Structures are given as C-alpha cells and as structure tokens.
Amino acid sequence: MIRENLQNVRDQIREACLRAGRDPETVTLIAVSKTKPVAALREAYEAGVRDFGENKVQELTDKIPQLPPDIRWHMIGHLQRNKVKYIVGRTAMIHSVDSLRLAEEISRESLKKGVETDILIEVNVAEEETKYGVSCEEAPELVRLISVLPGIHIKGLMTIAPYTEDPGKNRPYFDKLVQLSVDIAAKNIDNVNMNVLSMGMSGDYPAAIEAGASCIRVGTGIFGERDYGTESGPVSGSGNQKGMVGNHGSNG
Ligand SMILES: *Cc1c(COP(=O)(O)O)cnc(C)c1O
Numbered sequence: 001m002i003r004e005n006l007q008n009v010r011d012q013i014r015e016a017c018l019r020a021g022r023d024p025e026t027v028t029l030i031a032v033s034k035t036k037p038v039a040a041l042r043e044a045y046e047a048g049v050r051d052f053g054e055n056k057v058q059e060l061t062d063k064i065p066q067l068p069p070d071i072r073w074h075m076i077g078h079l080q081r082n083k084v085k086y087i088v089g090r091t092a093m094i095h096s097v098d099s100l101r102l103a104e105e106i107s108r109e110s111l112k113k114g115v116e117t118d119i120l121i122e123v124n125v126a127e128e129e130t131k132y133g134v135s136c137e138e139a140p141e142l143v144r145l146i147s148v149l150p151g152i153h154i155k156g157l158m159t160i161a162p163y164t165e166d167p168g169k170n171r172p173y174f175d176k177l178v179q180l181s182v183d184i185a186a187k188n189i190d191n192v193n194m195n196v197l198s199m200g201m202s203g204d205y206p207a208a209i210e211a212g213a214s215c216i217r218v219g220t221g222i223f224g225e226r227d228y229g230t231e232s233g234p235v236s237g238s239g240n241q242k243g244m245v246g247n248h249g250s251n252g
Pocket of ligand 1: 032034055076077160201202203217218219220221240
C-alpha cells in the first residue's frame with residue numbers, strides 16, 4: 001500500500017515537473033509520518049524515502065533511534081522553546097521557526113552542542129488565524145534579526161496553505177511565497193539564502209511544485225488517513241494549529 005502510494009506520488013511529482021519545465025530532482029519529497037507506527041516508516045524507507053517529517057518533538061525523538069541513521073528528519077510542527085534542546089543536532093531542518101525568541105533558543109542550543117542548525121521561516125501567507133507563522137510583511141525583518149545569530153542558518157521559507165477541496169485555489173498563496181523569497185533573496189543578507197521553499201501537502205502539492213516548491217510535505221498521500229484515536233481528539237494530532245480552533249490544514 002505505502003509502496004504503491006509512493007509510486008503514485010512520485011508519478012505526480014514527475015508530471016507536475018514536466019508541466020512546469022522543472023527537473024524532478026529539484027523537488028524533495030518529505031514523507032510526513034506523524035501518528036504512524038515505525039513499521040510504516042520502515043516500509044517507506046525501504047521504498048527509497050530518506051526524508052521524514054514529524055510535527056511533535058516527543059514523537060520525533062521516539063522514532064529517531066528506531067530507524068536507520070541516514071534518514072533526514074524534518075521538524076515541521078510548531079516548536080516550543082523549552083523543547084528545542086531535544087531536537088537540535090538531530091534534525092536536517094526545522095521548518096517552523098516564526099519568532100526571534102525561538103531562533104535565539106535554537107542558536108543557543110546549537111552553540112552548546114557545537115552544531116549548525118538549518119531552519120526555514122514559517123510564513124502564514126493566507127493569514128489564517130488558526131495557523132502559526134509570521135505574515136509576509138513581518139518576514140523580511142524577522143529574517144534580518146535571525147541572520148546575525150550564530151549556529152543557525154536560514155535556508156528558505158515554509159508555508160501551510162489553507163485546507164481546500166480544490167488544490168488550484170492555493171496556487172496564489174504558493175506564488176506569493178515564491179515572490180517573498182525572491183524579494184528577501186534580493187536583499188543579499190549575510191548568512192541567509194532562499195533556496196528552499198517548503199510548500200505543498202497531499203491535497204495541493206502538484207500546484208506547489210508548479211509554483212516552484214523545492215520541498216513538499218506529503219502525509220496522507222503516502223501513509224493513508226491519520227487516526228488520532230479517542231484519547232485526545234483530532235486537534236492534538238496537529239502541531240501547526242493554534243489552540244482548539246478548527247482542525248483543517250495541517251491535518252490534511
Ligand atoms: C500533517 C502535515 C503535513 C502533511 O499533511 P497531509 O495533508 O497528510 O499531506 C504537511 N505539513 C505539515 C506542517 C503538517 O503538519
């Protein structure tokens with residue numbers, strides 16, 4: 001099942017690249033494995049996946065030692081400052097940095113551990129109240145403030161587009177993130193590059209690729225629907241929703 005799903009996703013990546021005149025090698029597929037058992041991740045690994053995305057620190061740190069060491073782990077969920085210490089040095093990229101204070105903590109912890117941490121700035125392009133991330137207007141200033149911190153490197157931007165049944169609807173948000181990255185790159189800020197654009201999920205990744213995504217984050221499309229169980233309800237399964245408002249978007 002996972003193998004076939006992956007094949008299908010890879011086919012769609014190729015087709016979207018073809019439409020956009022892009023090389024499929026320039027798109028990294030991140031398999032979003034939140035709530036899924038280690039056996040499912042192993043299956044995806046055996047089918048060639050090396051990039052996995054998780055949205056909770058506890059789940060991430062539980063899974064890391066149970067899987068091969070050549071996996072690149074991506075932290076894609078909202079990150080609290082007091083949990084930064086558990087993941088610095090263990091992730092390929094933290095996609096969800098949206099405040100100076102969080103970046104300062106990542107910087108501090110990176111220095112302490114003697115590592116360099118790559119991050120993305122999370123932008124709430126659609127300005128949904130339920131989502132984390134800075135606005136497009138705030139992003140350039142946040143980038144500038146973070147750029148001077150040691151041990152931390154901004155590699156690009158990330159966004160979570162609104163939940164929609166019609167993937168084409170999100171294309172303007174993806175275009176807007178691309179434009180923002182171009183504007184920020186034009187400022188030539190030291191220690192900042194804008195090569196990574198993390199955007200597109202199961203419902204809309206072809207549109208994201210056509211707009212220029214370099215990382216897509218696909219969960220349901222690979223692993224099937226998530227079952228959050230009865231113990232804490234559906235909202236708790238998402239690390240990118242604020243409070244208890246709604247459960248679309250990062251839940252797919
Ligand atoms: C869950 C999640 C995804 C994947 O969502 P699907 O719709 O299952 O593909 C992508 N990005 C973030 C930040 C998520 O939390």
